[in-house]
Amino acid sequence: MTRDKALSLSIRGLSYALLDRSKTMRPILDNVDLNVREGEFVSVVGPSGCGKSTLLNFISNLLPVQSGELEVLGAPVRSFNTKVGYVFQQHALLPWRSVIENTELGLEVKGESRDERRARCRDVLAQMGLAGFEDHYPSEISGGMRQRVSLARTLVAEPEFILMDEPFGALDAQTKVLIQEIFLQYWERHRRSVLFVTHDLGEAISLSDRVVVMSARPGRIIADHVIDLPRPRNGEKLRSDPRFIEYHDLLWSALRDEAANAMQVAQ
């Protein structure tokens, strides 16, 4: 089995609490254990506010570890690692840069030559269906296109481990399906390790090798299911597959109580 493969991510007992406005410690993450093997696609689902974005921020070094152990690509996290790509919940494009200039940001920071990075960006943008839009500004393209630019910017840097925070969350249903297909194709060709946060169970099942469920805040891992569906996958066909529906029910039953809890906590 793939169990002996190297780990892209290994989290042991990660906890996090912060002082809230009334000066009491509020736990956000509670003893999280999570592994992602090399080349594995893992999705995280959980109620809103359970700490999913916070978890990704730890992995990317945006937050310093408070307690617990965290290893990314075989080493403890001490600085920003350009082998880790992060697709933010917001598309985070620089409004004064054109599509291609946004896409090349990471390569530019690394000091790659202009000609080389332009060629690579053109290539990835074409794969994302953005050929012909290289010189448009973010204000001139649709929300779905912005999201694809943000994805292209991460993929063009060829990260070994990709963090994705609800990258398709803000899209309408049709656009979402199209972009999922594009990304799925890309992923099945390159097989990078991915940790993918989403609210959409169908999305999680159709993309992932494994789906983990987090509890309402403070976030813990409460379920971990291998999605044993053949690849290459076709999102649309998959949805009528009986096993897809089984997985959906399984995950939903784990999630439902937590979602209800989260709503109550919020009230």
Add this chain to the structure above:
Amino acid sequence: MNAASRSNDAAVIRISQFVTLIGFIILWEVSARLGLSNVTWTSSPFRIAAEFWESLTSGELPRHLGVTLSEAVAGLALGAVVGILLGMVLGVSRLVGAIIEPFIMALNCLPRVALGPLIVMYLGIGFASKFALAFSLVVVPMMINVFEGIRSTDPVLVNLLRTVGASRMQTFFKLLLPNCIPWIFSALRVSISFAMIGAIVGEFISARAGIGYMIDTAAGAFDVTAMLMPLIVLMLVTFTFDRLFVMLRNRMLHWRPADQR
């Protein structure tokens, strides 16, 4: 709104502006000619134009205007450079920013034109005192604007730059600086008239040349026409600067939709 109706609107705006201006001038002139207004107090467009022509051809106006402009523009230039640099230091370094912020704001609360007599005492009645006064009026608003521009940077974008491995320098040049460009331009637009005010007030206090000096001399002679003429010239010159800044800004912000520049 479609392009045709927008260009239609633009034409309507232009024509209305032109009609208003011409209407105002004609009304002023006619009321002066019919004796409805007293030319000793309010002059008339024709008199002002004649005064302008005479002063222009005799070389008086160009000389005085040159003096005032060099004071104001030099004050604006140095004030902008220093203000932008200070604003950036304040915006980038949280510690330095927190320490000196109250001092800066206190300075900003000082009615700086009131410093005029003191500055003239220190620096004399020549170029230096007017330049210094213009500078002192410009530097604080420039600084505050740049400071705000840096602080308004979207934290998500800061995180983006960090995760792609950008150094502090790269973050500054690729994110913080471009993010403040709109703030820099709105500060420049306010500052050009501040710089003119500084130069003119300095000239009022004591000077041997400049638009302020012209106005002061004409006031001594109770000559309203000779007071209004340089005033209007200065207004038009300052207005031209403002339009230039707007043009430059629109060029630099070409990535924004036209109605959000």
